[in-house]
Amino acid sequence: MGLLYADVRNLIEHFRSESEGKRILTLGRLSVRLHPSEIRRLKKLVSDDRDACAYLDTYQWGEYAERIFKELFKCAAVESLDFSDYQGASIVQDMQLPVPEVHWEKYDLVFDGGTLEHVFNLPQALANIIRLAKVGGLVYTNSPCNNLGGHGFYQFSPELMFRVMSSDNGMSILMNRIGIGDFPAVENSSCHPVYAVTDPAKFRDRVGLQTSKPVYMMTLSRKLSAVPVFESPVLQSDYAIRWNNEDGPPRKKSLKGKIFRRLPAPLQLLAAGHWEKRFFSLKNAQFYRRLW
Numbered sequence: 001m002g003l004l005y006a007d008v009r010n011l012i013e014h015f016r017s018e019s020e021g022k023r024i025l026t027l028g029r030l031s032v033r034l035h036p037s038e039i040r041r042l043k044k045l046v047s048d049d050r051d052a053c054a055y056l057d058t059y060q061w062g063e064y065a066e067r068i069f070k071e072l073f074k075c076a077a078v079e080s081l082d083f084s085d086y087q088g089a090s091i092v093q094d095m096q097l098p099v100p101e102v103h104w105e106k107y108d109l110v111f112d113g114g115t116l117e118h119v120f121n122l123p124q125a126l127a128n129i130i131r132l133a134k135v136g137g138l139v140y141t142n143s144p145c146n147n148l149g150g151h152g153f154y155q156f157s158p159e160l161m162f163r164v165m166s167s168d169n170g171m172s173i174l175m176n177r178i179g180i181g182d183f184p185a186v187e188n189s190s191c192h193p194v195y196a197v198t199d200p201a202k203f204r205d206r207v208g209l210q211t212s213k214p215v216y217m218m219t220l221s222r223k224l225s226a227v228p229v230f231e232s233p234v235l236q237s238d239y240a241i242r243w244n245n246e247d248g249p250p251r252k253k254s255l256k257g258k259i260f261r262r263l264p265a266p267l268q269l270l271a272a273g274h275w276e277k278r279f280f281s282l283k284n285a286q287f288y289r290r291l292w
Contacts, residue, residue, distance in 0.1 A: 081095075
């Protein structure tokens with residue numbers, strides 16, 4: 001996908017205060033996709049920074065990401081890693097294989113703008129990006145979530161990133177958000193709505209989502225320690241709760257529930273389907289909080 005408006009805005013919020021002089025690695029040599037309306041919004045966010053505004057004034061659609069990291073975020077070095085050198089990547093590496101230790105813990109930010117879903121050996125790719133980040137550094141991923149079947153091998157649920165970027169693997173999640181696009185190539189529309197997502201482990205049940213539009217997920221995590229990655233099994237939280245004989249979220253009894261149970265079985269199924277459709281939607285404030 002590249003670097004989208006929501007990605008830049010997330011980095012301004014969570015990374016810009018510490019980005020000066022830092023070393024960046026992008027998975028793939030990323031292009032930047034910003035619409036004019038998004039440029040105007042970003043200029044308001046960085047209006048105190050003459051160099052950042054100058055970059056936005058001279059930005060060209062689809063340019064490579066080195067300039068935005070150096071001029072807007074004032075990073076010292078921007079490298080890229082890819083399967084081949086067809087776009088001039090700094091490091092040629094198959095992410096399905098372990099990244100050599102010479103590259104471990106070298107980067108203050110490892111940025112994936114749409115690579116993980118194209119790597120069949122996903123656990124190895126996830127372990128690689130964690131190992132590439134310095135202790136204290138950040139890992140950022142932007143991946144397909146819903147209604148983007150065929151884009152790559154996989155679409156990811158928030159559950160995956162909440163469980164992978166956990167203390168068991170030396171990580172801590174700073175944000176997990178979803179963006180709602182309009183087209184299969186999500187970069188073709190501007191100013192996407194963005195929502196914060198609840199950790200299913202905190203809700204103690206599944207946090208689902210059904211939408212009619214493409215959804216992509218953005219996760220930012222900090223590396224707290226260099227521990228062996230995936231030494232502990234990664235378990236889906238709602239199953240782990242049941243295996244440990246723990247209770248899920250409390251269920252409220254209501255008059256509607258009593259009426260529901262009196263319906264004939266076919267009508268119960270139909271009513272349950274409509275309830276689930278609303279429950280697993282962006283209208284559910286227990287799961288999703290609109291940010292912009």
